Amino acid sequence: MNSSNQQITKGLFEKYQEKQNKVFGQKIFPLSATYIFSLKNGLTLNVTEYPELKQLGYWIQPADQINLRVWSHLSQPALAQKFSEITGIKSEQYYLGAVSGVQDLWSANSAAGNDLS
Secondary structure, three states: OOHHHHHHHHHHHHHHHHHHHHHHOOOOOOOOEEEEEEEOOOOOOOHHHOHHHHHHOEEEOOOOOOEEEEEEOOOHHHHHHHHHHHHOOOHHHEEEEEEOOOHHHHHHHHHOOOEOO
């Protein structure tokens, strides 16, 4: 890639980051992933009661407090470990999986005031 193309790419990436920072209200990481914690056996969790969870990523308040969504720069194993440490919920008490295709979900929820960051 020549220097002109590198400058264009860098400029586009910086504009993308600036836009994402405005949407999410915090610094984003380009290699972030969206995860969902699905709590088992009727267990519920209000993520607003655990401010330390903000360290793990950008959370969206679910209506049911059972399916918790987070956009995180952490790997799935690291996310699970830290989530369990903070909440005291053991990994056997939830399913954790990666989710794709929810880009618009974050913007819609942020606009509706449902963000927790």
